[in-house]
Amino acid sequence: MTRKVAYADRRALRAERQRSERRDAIVRAAERVFGKLGYHAASISEVIDAAGISRGTFYLYFDGKDALFLELIERFIGLVTGALTVVDPASADPASHILENVQRVVDVAFEHPELTRVVLRESRGLNEDIDEKLDRLYGFLHEMVEGALINGAKSGLIRKVHPPVVATALIGAFKEVLLRNLAPVGSLDGRKELAAELFEFGIRGLLVSR
Amino acid sequence: MTRKVAYADRRALRAERQRSERRDAIVRAAERVFGKLGYHAASISEVIDAAGISRGTFYLYFDGKDALFLELIERFIGLVTGALTVVDPASADPASHILENVQRVVDVAFEHPELTRVVLRESRGLNEDIDEKLDRLYGFLHEMVEGALINGAKSGLIRKVHPPVVATALIGAFKEVLLRNLAPVGSLDGRKELAAELFEFGIRGLLVSR
Amino acid sequence: MTRKVAYADRRALRAERQRSERRDAIVRAAERVFGKLGYHAASISEVIDAAGISRGTFYLYFDGKDALFLELIERFIGLVTGALTVVDPASADPASHILENVQRVVDVAFEHPELTRVVLRESRGLNEDIDEKLDRLYGFLHEMVEGALINGAKSGLIRKVHPPVVATALIGAFKEVLLRNLAPVGSLDGRKELAAELFEFGIRGLLVSR
Amino acid sequence: MTRKVAYADRRALRAERQRSERRDAIVRAAERVFGKLGYHAASISEVIDAAGISRGTFYLYFDGKDALFLELIERFIGLVTGALTVVDPASADPASHILENVQRVVDVAFEHPELTRVVLRESRGLNEDIDEKLDRLYGFLHEMVEGALINGAKSGLIRKVHPPVVATALIGAFKEVLLRNLAPVGSLDGRKELAAELFEFGIRGLLVSR
DNA sequence: GATGAATGAGGATTCATTCAT
DNA sequence: CATGAATGAATCCTCATTCAT
Numbered sequence: 001m002t003r004k005v006a007y008a009d010r011r012a013l014r015a016e017r018q019r020s021e022r023r024d025a026i027v028r029a030a031e032r033v034f035g036k037l038g039y040h041a042a043s044i045s046e047v048i049d050a051a052g053i054s055r056g057t058f059y060l061y062f063d064g065k066d067a068l069f070l071e072l073i074e075r076f077i078g079l080v081t082g083a084l085t086v087v088d089p090a091s092a093d094p095a096s097h098i099l100e101n102v103q104r105v106v107d108v109a110f111e112h113p114e115l116t117r118v119v120l121r122e123s124r125g126l127n128e129d130i131d132e133k134l135d136r137l138y139g140f141l142h143e144m145v146e147g148a149l150i151n152g153a154k155s156g157l158i159r160k161v162h163p164p165v166v167a168t169a170l171i172g173a174f175k176e177v178l179l180r181n182l183a184p185v186g187s188l189d190g191r192k193e194l195a196a197e198l199f200e201f202g203i204r205g206l207l208v209s210r
Numbered sequence: 211m212t213r214k215v216a217y218a219d220r221r222a223l224r225a226e227r228q229r230s231e232r233r234d235a236i237v238r239a240a241e242r243v244f245g246k247l248g249y250h251a252a253s254i255s256e257v258i259d260a261a262g263i264s265r266g267t268f269y270l271y272f273d274g275k276d277a278l279f280l281e282l283i284e285r286f287i288g289l290v291t292g293a294l295t296v297v298d299p300a301s302a303d304p305a306s307h308i309l310e311n312v313q314r315v316v317d318v319a320f321e322h323p324e325l326t327r328v329v330l331r332e333s334r335g336l337n338e339d340i341d342e343k344l345d346r347l348y349g350f351l352h353e354m355v356e357g358a359l360i361n362g363a364k365s366g367l368i369r370k371v372h373p374p375v376v377a378t379a380l381i382g383a384f385k386e387v388l389l390r391n392l393a394p395v396g397s398l399d400g401r402k403e404l405a406a407e408l409f410e411f412g413i414r415g416l417l418v419s420r
Numbered sequence: 421m422t423r424k425v426a427y428a429d430r431r432a433l434r435a436e437r438q439r440s441e442r443r444d445a446i447v448r449a450a451e452r453v454f455g456k457l458g459y460h461a462a463s464i465s466e467v468i469d470a471a472g473i474s475r476g477t478f479y480l481y482f483d484g485k486d487a488l489f490l491e492l493i494e495r496f497i498g499l500v501t502g503a504l505t506v507v508d509p510a511s512a513d514p515a516s517h518i519l520e521n522v523q524r525v526v527d528v529a530f531e532h533p534e535l536t537r538v539v540l541r542e543s544r545g546l547n548e549d550i551d552e553k554l555d556r557l558y559g560f561l562h563e564m565v566e567g568a569l570i571n572g573a574k575s576g577l578i579r580k581v582h583p584p585v586v587a588t589a590l591i592g593a594f595k596e597v598l599l600r601n602l603a604p605v606g607s608l609d610g611r612k613e614l615a616a617e618l619f620e621f622g623i624r625g626l627l628v629s630r
Numbered sequence: 631m632t633r634k635v636a637y638a639d640r641r642a643l644r645a646e647r648q649r650s651e652r653r654d655a656i657v658r659a660a661e662r663v664f665g666k667l668g669y670h671a672a673s674i675s676e677v678i679d680a681a682g683i684s685r686g687t688f689y690l691y692f693d694g695k696d697a698l699f700l701e702l703i704e705r706f707i708g709l710v711t712g713a714l715t716v717v718d719p720a721s722a723d724p725a726s727h728i729l730e731n732v733q734r735v736v737d738v739a740f741e742h743p744e745l746t747r748v749v750l751r752e753s754r755g756l757n758e759d760i761d762e763k764l765d766r767l768y769g770f771l772h773e774m775v776e777g778a779l780i781n782g783a784k785s786g787l788i789r790k791v792h793p794p795v796v797a798t799a800l801i802g803a804f805k806e807v808l809l810r811n812l813a814p815v816g817s818l819d820g821r822k823e824l825a826a827e828l829f830e831f832g833i834r835g836l837l838v839s840r
Numbered sequence: 841g842a843t844g845a846a847t848g849a850g851g852a853t854t855c856a857t858t859c860a861t
Numbered sequence: 862c863a864t865g866a867a868t869g870a871a872t873c874c875t876c877a878t879t880c881a882t
Contacts, residue, residue: 043872
């Protein structure tokens with residue numbers, strides 16, 4: 001009896017692994033397809049062709065196109081939030097902490113260029129669930145950046161700015177730079193340089209400090 | 211005979227005027243519809259309903275949905291490029307010149323919020339013609355900003371940066387701030403303050419100048 | 421101007437007529453297709469093939485399969501209720517009045533055999549709207565028959581029965597006889613005889629009157 | 631050796647019993663599911679869930695959805711035909727014999743309401759085999775009722791009618807009354823009264839005997 | 841025997857575009 | 862010129878059935 005159970009368990013385990021592998025394969029295929037064509041131009045047919053599965057199999061793993069895209073969004077959000085650590089303003093060197101955050105986000109974007117592209121480009125207004133998730137992500141990012149701005153101002157490192165606008169500006173700068181440098185068009189492809197440049201831009205701005 | 215010709219001319223003239231008025235009405239309707247629903251969710255049906263014309267008439271004025279959208283893009287591009295004047299680095303006060311440019315672009319966005327939204331949001335990857343036009347716009351903007359960065363560096367006003375990346379960052383910052391402030395969500399709605407904040411952000415950056 | 425309006429009017433009129441003719445053609449095609457295959461086995465493809473129209477045209481006239489079927493049901497209900505006149509119990513000869521009703525319903529069934537078949541067979545439980553319409557029809561029929569039973573009992577012509585059950589029985593008898601005799605399978609096809617037999621069955625029952 | 635064979639036999643026997651039990655469980659589940667949702671709305675998924683078996687197992691016991699439904703039909707036919715005994719016209723009291731038959735059929739319907747509903751409602755036109763079985767059932771019922779009508783006419787108890795039509799009418803009356811009274815909607819639920827009413831309706835008809 | 845993941849034919853519906861009037 | 866009915870390619874999704882484990 002014990003033997004039988006163990007056997008069944010092992011089988012179930014393998015099935016579970018296979019299942020999650022397949023799910024992953026679909027998501028990776030979707031990443032490629034959506035990344036290349038965008039949400040609208042991409043059809044389920046293309047996803048299943050890329051994943052090498054049948055029509056029905058797709059619906060075994062996802063409730064539909066929107067659900068699949070939501071999963072992509074969630075993965076991206078997970079990657080980005082996982083890359084960020086909240087900066088302690090009282091720490092010895094908050095700036096280098098920020099640089100590390102920047103570097104890790106840049107790394108995420110370079111490692112998942114299609115995913116990054118599709119999420120940054122056309123993820124708004126497709127579906128309530130998706131919008132909500134993104135609202136939460138941007139809310140989180142805004143809070144983080146605004147917090148840093150406010151703390152920096154308090155400690156006299158940063159000049160007084162309108163935090164919501166400047167946070168928006170910084171986030172937009174980030175998005176655009178990443179988007180444009182995923183498929184290098186006469187621009188930086190060294191991640192380090194890119195991260196450094198972004199950091200410098202955000203922190204120091206453009207004027208020569210006198 | 212002369213009389214007749216004159217008469218025909220006047221008629222042709224009126225027809226021409228009518229034609230261009232109608233075309234305009236369609237574009238304005240499209241601006242509203244696309245702005246509210248986005249390119250994909252908006253159907254030709256909605257555009258023609260909003261314009262108060264028939265289905266067939268629409269195709270008398272435009273080659274199709276994409277051609278209509280291209281026209282929108284072109285109008286936006288015209289507005290933006292029309293708002294910008296090239297900054298002469300040798301001028302007495304290049305900075306205030308830049309601020310004026312910023313202000314005028316902000317004005318354009320505030321005067322055409324739907325148009326701005328739809329162009330900034332989901333205009334990429336729909337159609338080759340559209341992409342090309344946008345590429346040209348962004349090329350122009352990049353050149354302009356990069357030029358200013360380089361000139362600023364030459365004259366010692368601006369620190370040495372990687373111009374393409376920083377130009378991209380600035381453009382992205384602009385896009386995001388405008389997008390987010392078209393429908394004010396707890397943010398600035400005074401155009402002047404917004405332009406000033408953007409200008410300060412771009413030029414001075416965040417660090418307190420010492 | 422008057423001329424133009426008249427012209428436009430005539431055109432609109434003809435368009436209207438064409439429109440309603442086409443709608444009718446679709447309904448008639450649906451009658452045949454649903455009648456032969458039943459609701460489930462029939463696909464929109466078959467209906468549009470039978471109607472000689474394109475896929476899109478169908479959706480120009482009907483919201484979908486259910487809406488088309490609802491129209492069929494409504495037509496049938498209209499025919500049946502149109503065939504029935506309420507019997508005045510105080511009239512000189514209520515029985516012959518009833519016979520006339522029976523005859524007219526039989527006529528309806530013979531003139532629309534496919535429609536009758538599909539409605540009587542498998543119209544329940546497909547859709548709320550449809551169920552509601554049918555509930556109303558059956559409610560009407562029940563009231564009518566029960567009323568006749570009660571009046572007949574009052575005037576001493578009919579023995580005392582449980583009206584709801586007997587009304588149900590009579591309606592069921594009708595349905596089955598019609599259903600079976602639409603495509604004559606060794607049975608009556610003369611409408612008059614059928615109506616007479618049904619009437620006799622319902623009124624006199626089976627026992628020899630003594 | 632003998633021992634071993636006996637052992638194997640016992641094992642085979644038990645397997646056989648298990649097999650038939652499982653088959654039965656599936657049929658009972660199907661009865662519930664089809665009864666509640668109808669043939670079309672019910673999916674195999676729902677049946678296997680209700681039966682607590684796996685997808686593949688189902689196809690080990692039945693050739694498919696139609697075959698399962700055929701089994702249901704056959705069970706119903708078995709119940710109905712098992713409830714009926716041929717009435718000997720020469721017997722002392724043929725009428726009470728008929729009443730007993732009616733009562734037993736009513737009992738069957740009340741004991742298997744879902745099965746009765748699904749068979750009476752939507753069993754036609756799904757499949758040739760099914761139609762054939764039902765044709766045979768109805769043929770049997772018709773013969774029986776027609777025989778009774780003819781015999782009754784011979785013995786002078788029943789007036790001369792067109793037997794096929796009246797038999798159809800009686801069967802239809804039965805079906806409708808049962809269908810409507812399985813889920814009592816302001817109607818009889820006492821089986822005895824229902825059977826009595828049906829019997830009276832069928833035998834005596836409606837006129838007051840004079 | 842039992843399982844359940846995989847299959848793919850089939851169905852309903854949408855919408856940009858055309859063209860006869 | 863204007864109209865709007867007609868078109869049909871394209872898309873998403875379901876579910877009965879199969880088959881490797």
